[in-house]
Amino acid sequence: MKVIKFGGTSLADGPQLEKVIAIIDADATRQVVTVSAPGKRFSGDTKVTDLLLQYAQAAINGDDTQAIVAEIAARYQAIATYFHVDSTAIMPKIIEQLQHLAKQHYPSFDYLYAAFAGHGELLNAQLIAFILQATGHNARFVSPKELGMQTTGAPRAATLAEISYQKMAWFTLASDEIIVVPGFFAYDEHGYMNTFKRGGSDITGAILARGLKATVYENFTDVSSIYAVSPKIVANPAPIAKMTYREMRELAYAGFAVFSDEAIVPVIKAGIPINVRNTNEPAAPGTLIVPENEIATTHAITGIASDDRFATLYLHRYLLNKEIGFTRRLLDILYRHGISYEHMPTGIDDLSIIFDKSLTSRAQFEAMIADIRTEIQPDILEWHTDYALIMVVGEGMQEMHGAVANIIEPLTEAGINISMVNQGASRISVMLGLPADQVDAAVKVIYEQVY
Numbered sequence: 001m002k003v004i005k006f007g008g009t010s011l012a013d014g015p016q017l018e019k020v021i022a023i024i025d026a027d028a029t030r031q032v033v034t035v036s037a038p039g040k041r042f043s044g045d046t047k048v049t050d051l052l053l054q055y056a057q058a059a060i061n062g063d064d065t066q067a068i069v070a071e072i073a074a075r076y077q078a079i080a081t082y083f084h085v086d087s088t089a090i091m092p093k094i095i096e097q098l099q100h101l102a103k104q105h106y107p108s109f110d111y112l113y114a115a116f117a118g119h120g121e122l123l124n125a126q127l128i129a130f131i132l133q134a135t136g137h138n139a140r141f142v143s144p145k146e147l148g149m150q151t152t153g154a155p156r157a158a159t160l161a162e163i164s165y166q167k168m169a170w171f172t173l174a175s176d177e178i179i180v181v182p183g184f185f186a187y188d189e190h191g192y193m194n195t196f197k198r199g200g201s202d203i204t205g206a207i208l209a210r211g212l213k214a215t216v217y218e219n220f221t222d223v224s225s226i227y228a229v230s231p232k233i234v235a236n237p238a239p240i241a242k243m244t245y246r247e248m249r250e251l252a253y254a255g256f257a258v259f260s261d262e263a264i265v266p267v268i269k270a271g272i273p274i275n276v277r278n279t280n281e282p283a284a285p286g287t288l289i290v291p292e293n294e295i296a297t298t299h300a301i302t303g304i305a306s307d308d309r310f311a312t313l314y315l316h317r318y319l320l321n322k323e324i325g326f327t328r329r330l331l332d333i334l335y336r337h338g339i340s341y342e343h344m345p346t347g348i349d350d351l352s353i354i355f356d357k358s359l360t361s362r363a364q365f366e367a368m369i370a371d372i373r374t375e376i377q378p379d380i381l382e383w384h385t386d387y388a389l390i391m392v393v394g395e396g397m398q399e400m401h402g403a404v405a406n407i408i409e410p411l412t413e414a415g416i417n418i419s420m421v422n423q424g425a426s427r428i429s430v431m432l433g434l435p436a437d438q439v440d441a442a443v444k445v446i447y448e449q450v451y
């Protein structure tokens with residue numbers, strides 16, 4: 001059995017869903033179908049998830065929500081209309097669930113946002129199961145709850161409770177049936193809808209692959225390959241035919257938006273290969289992501305990823321490295337404010353902390369900085385919100401001599417100033433930190449150098 005996941009771009013409208021159904025039909029073992037919410041139909045369009053977040057905001061503000069509900073419903077209606085199905089049997093249910101969202105009580109705004117956002121996938125899975133049935137498939141909608149999936153943690157950045165896998169082992173799939181499972185969300189122990197982080201339908205697919213013991217996890221998107229560098233930065237970059245889990249995890253963390261970094265973890269545990277493929281070119285083999293022992297390294301560097309979602313705090317204080325308990329006091333402040341950090345490179349008198357801006361609000365950061373000023377009293381404190389990281393990743397880097405010099409020298413020649421270099425911990429990557437406005441230029445220079 002294969003688990004297949006279709007991203008928002010693969011489900012944006014009727015013609016896209018038609019391609020998806022052809023892909024399901026082409027292989028009888030593609031029985032577990034995970035779906036995202038309808039994504040962008042064209043550049044500048046708005047994803048249904050983002051429309052739902054607008055709806056959530058309007059509901060919080062007490063604004064009139066009729067127009068936004070109609071806009072969201074129209075996205076589903078257009079898909080139903082394309083397939084000429086009897087939409088009176090499904091659309092009223094979709095509209096009712098949308099309207100019900102604004103009438104419910106939530107423990108906090110975070111729970112409210114999570115519930116609104118997750119409905120993009122919930123309603124799409126219901127609609128797709130309905131269309132599959134109407135077009136002669138033995139298909140049914142299956143909720144994450146029915147499968148035994150249970151979330152834990154923050155409502156909008158949840159993780160799966162480990163107990164879920166025991167429950168999932170009890171789920172039985174008939175030999176000839178197709179199940180359609182909404183991606184991106186599940187319910188917590190109190191029954192509240194929680195979502196994984198944005199892009200989290202990839203995570204659902206990976207959980208299903210592990211929990212239902214798939215032979216492969218096929219992840220269908222809108223590119224025929226994972227490329228050595230983002231096609232948004234370099235035109236026609238080199239495709240990657242095969243890579244390891246840990247290469248993918250590091251690259252995904254640092255900006256390869258094509259696959260979510262957290263989605264690697266469940267499949268690693270089960271050793272299931274991931275195959276990233278293109279809905280618009282289903283015959284292309286795509287990229288295979290496999291365990292470390294299944295790959296013979298062909299080149300030292302597999303990929304170069306970059307992301308500007310970071311901020312950095314720089315602290316300078318003489319004899320900082322001699323002061324016992326300094327780091328602990330600093331981390332206590334972060335802990336008190338509920339802030340997690342990404343990296344903390346240190347020198348003898350200096351320390352930087354790199355944060356992921358998408359995880360923390362501006363107000364939280366400001367309160368944290370105020371406490372650091374009073375409690376730590378650094379000689380210099382700088383806060384930079386436009387910070388980017390580049391990850392140069394490859395299994396072959398472990399044996400490569402002069403890897404860092406090979407990357408840094410051409411950047412220096414190009415006048416690009418790198419403020420942080422970190423190699424070592426993972427042995428398969430070099431991490432560079434730099435101002436966000438220089439990141440694309442730096443990625444191009446590195447790509448030219450290593451490919």
Ligand SMILES: Nc1ncnc2c1ncn2[C@@H]1O[C@H](COP(=O)(O)OP(=O)(O)O)[C@@H](O)[C@H]1O
Nearest residue numbers: 007008009221222223226227229230256257258
């Ligand atoms: N290294 C890369 N290789 C391929 N695609 C990449 C890479 N880095 C970023 N992307 C982007 O990821 C996009 C696909 O991911 P996403 O938008 O999440 O798709 P989906 O809608 O299928 O979930 C591609 O269109 C591409 O622009």
Ligand SMILES: N[C@@H](CC(=O)OP(=O)(O)O)C(=O)O
Nearest residue numbers: 007008036049198199200201
């Ligand atoms: N729809 C959710 C989850 C997701 O995975 O979407 P997509 O497949 O469009 O990246 C989001 O926008 O975050």
